[in-house]
Amino acid sequence: MFNKLIVTLMPLAPKFIVKMISKRYIAGEDTASAMVTCQKLKDQGFLTTVDILGESVTSNEQALEARDSYLDLITEVSKNNIAKNISLKPTAMGLGLSADLANEYIAAIVKKANEAGVFIRIDMEDSPYTDQTLEMYDRLRSQYPQLGTVIQAYMHRSLDDVKQIAATKGNLRICKGIYKESPQIAYQDADEIRQNYLKLVKEMLVSGAYVGIATHDPVLLDGSLQIINDLKISPDKYEFQALLGVPIVKRLEELTSKGHRVRIYVPFGSEWYAYSSRRLKENPDVAGYVLKNLFVTN
Numbered sequence: 001m002f003n004k005l006i007v008t009l010m011p012l013a014p015k016f017i018v019k020m021i022s023k024r025y026i027a028g029e030d031t032a033s034a035m036v037t038c039q040k041l042k043d044q045g046f047l048t049t050v051d052i053l054g055e056s057v058t059s060n061e062q063a064l065e066a067r068d069s070y071l072d073l074i075t076e077v078s079k080n081n082i083a084k085n086i087s088l089k090p091t092a093m094g095l096g097l098s099a100d101l102a103n104e105y106i107a108a109i110v111k112k113a114n115e116a117g118v119f120i121r122i123d124m125e126d127s128p129y130t131d132q133t134l135e136m137y138d139r140l141r142s143q144y145p146q147l148g149t150v151i152q153a154y155m156h157r158s159l160d161d162v163k164q165i166a167a168t169k170g171n172l173r174i175c176k177g178i179y180k181e182s183p184q185i186a187y188q189d190a191d192e193i194r195q196n197y198l199k200l201v202k203e204m205l206v207s208g209a210y211v212g213i214a215t216h217d218p219v220l221l222d223g224s225l226q227i228i229n230d231l232k233i234s235p236d237k238y239e240f241q242a243l244l245g246v247p248i249v250k251r252l253e254e255l256t257s258k259g260h261r262v263r264i265y266v267p268f269g270s271e272w273y274a275y276s277s278r279r280l281k282e283n284p285d286v287a288g289y290v291l292k293n294l295f296v297t298n
């Protein structure tokens with residue numbers, strides 16, 4: 001209750017307070033901080049994917065700036081060989097302004113990344129962008145193999161989408177989905193979303209397509225492991241994925257110790273506010289936990 005209140009009041013709080021609360025979810029504001037976090041995670045046995053925070057840009061200049069930041073990031077990660085796996089949001093590249101613009105910018109990033117041996121995953125945003133994102137993925141993937149995208153288990157359409165992509169041995173991250181979608185197109189019930197999630201993971205694994213199992217939900221972690229065991233899937237056909245800062249490190253370490261790959265999503269950049277607000281709304285307990293730590297001296 002107290003934590004929910006904190007999240008409700010968050011828009012009124014000074015930014016430095018939000019920043020303090022959300023520190024655990026972001027690697028910092030610049031590439032160097034992100035690389036430090038990735039190196040630490042690597043030392044702990046985790047893989048990483050880096051994301052430059054930002055979405056829904058409102059001008060071509062902002063989209064161009066985002067494209068250039070990603071091109072620079074590719075140069076950086078290929079140099080230090082730490083995090084050769086990058087995630088990006090299509091609306092950060094202007095998809096909300098013009099599909100042609102976003103296609104051009106994302107194609108430039110994917111081309112440079114593939115030449116540098118860097119994998120790109122196109123994140124999935126809200127439903128107005130689903131078709132365009134999947135079309136973009138399909139078009140680019142025929143040219144650039146080091147490319148993946150994301151399917152959200154709450155969408156009714158997802159099993160059909162997964163079947164098509166699995167049939168061509170595409171590379172998908174499966175997540176529950178984080179945006180608010182209507183009951184006409186998306187499951188609202190937690191158990192229905194879970195059931196669909198496991199169906200999607202199974203479809204990918206049965207087809208021999210590579211899948212990123214992105215969840216912190218113990219039921220889905222257990223369910224996915226069961227499918228992997230039952231089907232005797234080799235560990236190079238899947239990976240588990242989690243967001244930086246979500247307090248399930250013990251469970252993740254247990255997975256790596258048993259030979260499963262685990263990748264942490266490491267966001268960084270100056271646009272930390274929107275991302276952190278979403279994370280805190282998802283789990284208000286974190287706000288209380290961090291605030292409590294402020295008053296405890298170690």
Ligand SMILES: Cc1cc2nc3c(=O)[nH]c(=O)nc-3n(C[C@H](O)[C@H](O)[C@H](O)COP(=O)(O)OP(=O)(O)OC[C@H]3O[C@@H](n4cnc5c(N)ncnc54)[C@H](O)[C@@H]3O)c2cc1C
Pocket residue numbers: 122123124125150152173175176177178179214215216217218220241242243245246247264265279280282283286
């Ligand atoms: C690597 C990765 C990439 C993602 N990419 C996308 C994407 O491209 N598009 C998209 O729509 N969504 C994306 N998501 C978000 C995803 O759709 C879910 O909203 C999010 O993962 C929460 O769902 P869950 O499966 O963890 O289950 P939940 O039931 O939400 O959570 C399970 C448990 O984890 C805890 N938990 C969950 N989130 C947090 C948190 N932020 N802080 C602390 N505890 C938490 C919960 O309290 C609960 O105990 C991504 C998630 C991950 C892990």
